[in-house]
Amino acid sequence: MIQIDKLNQFYGQSHTLWNLTLEIKKGRCTCLMGRNGVGKTTLSKAIMGLLPIQSGELIYDGKDISKLSAHNRAGIAIGYVPQGREIFSQLTVKENLEIGVLSNRNKIKQVPEKIYDLFPVLKDMANRKGGDLSGGQQQQLAIGRALCIDPKFLILDEPSEGIQPNIVAQIGDVIDYLTKEEEMTVMLVEQKLPFARKHGDDFYVIDRGAVVANGEISQLSDEIVKQHLSV
Numbered sequence: 001m002i003q004i005d006k007l008n009q010f011y012g013q014s015h016t017l018w019n020l021t022l023e024i025k026k027g028r029c030t031c032l033m034g035r036n037g038v039g040k041t042t043l044s045k046a047i048m049g050l051l052p053i054q055s056g057e058l059i060y061d062g063k064d065i066s067k068l069s070a071h072n073r074a075g076i077a078i079g080y081v082p083q084g085r086e087i088f089s090q091l092t093v094k095e096n097l098e099i100g101v102l103s104n105r106n107k108i109k110q111v112p113e114k115i116y117d118l119f120p121v122l123k124d125m126a127n128r129k130g131g132d133l134s135g136g137q138q139q140q141l142a143i144g145r146a147l148c149i150d151p152k153f154l155i156l157d158e159p160s161e162g163i164q165p166n167i168v169a170q171i172g173d174v175i176d177y178l179t180k181e182e183e184m185t186v187m188l189v190e191q192k193l194p195f196a197r198k199h200g201d202d203f204y205v206i207d208r209g210a211v212v213a214n215g216e217i218s219q220l221s222d223e224i225v226k227q228h229l230s231v
């Protein structure tokens with residue numbers, strides 16, 4: 001689904017991603033792991049076209065998208081749930097979702113009922129302002145909004161961060177449903193090992209902007225964890 005080959009990215013003079021090469025397979029949840037500041041969010045934004053890259057290929061569904069602007073990447077249905085959620089706090093839940101609908105690849109006009117089936121709380125709170133929701137509910141709203149575009153590929157940047165356990169579990173169930181039932185491809189940026197092990201199929205560990213380990217999630221050994229993930 002996504003092949004990234006020798007991707008290099010700089011913030012000014014600061015070389016952040018180094019010849020980064022990875023593959024995200026269709027219909028699977030690939031966990032992108034690594035300590036704080038290693039480049040996980042930078043990679044997510046580079047895939048979205050929100051940050052320019054200096055060199056490398058970004059192949060999405062067989063096409064190199066590395067030269068496409070973020071605006072032009074909108075048409076290829078990548079859903080993005082950024083770290084910090086970035087919901088519109090002054091708009092209602094329904095209005096937040098409708099913003100996702102505006103980019104729906106099938107040009108639908110209404111929030112799909114499926115979003116409310118996946119996250120019933122969004123139906124109950126449809127007319128409440130986004131800013132009134134709890135952190136966990138806002139995370140569900142951000143995921144729901146991304147799903148409103150009907151993405152083929154979904155990037156979730158630390159969706160479990162700072163969220164109460166029952167909502168984390170619901171989000172995990174949604175990830176499983178999307179990958180197993182809908183064959184959606186998911187890239188999950190995640191620091192929590194149990195969550196990654198439970199919902200991931202594959203993993204990549206990044207350290208200082210480069211891939212240092214990868215494989216199926218069952219191969220994520222204690223040794224790798226100790227060397228690259230423990231703080």
Ligand SMILES: Nc1ncnc2c1ncn2[C@@H]1O[C@H](COP(=O)(O)OP(=O)(O)OP(=O)(O)O)[C@@H](O)[C@H]1O
Pocket residue numbers: 011014016034035036037038039040041042043083
């Ligand atoms: N806008 C920016 N300008 C300059 N440097 C940046 C910018 N954003 C991030 N960085 C630096 O790039 C490196 C990678 O940051 P990034 O946010 O991608 O890491 P991360 O792995 O997602 O970390 P975290 O888990 O803390 O979110 C860090 O050293 C960070 O300080």
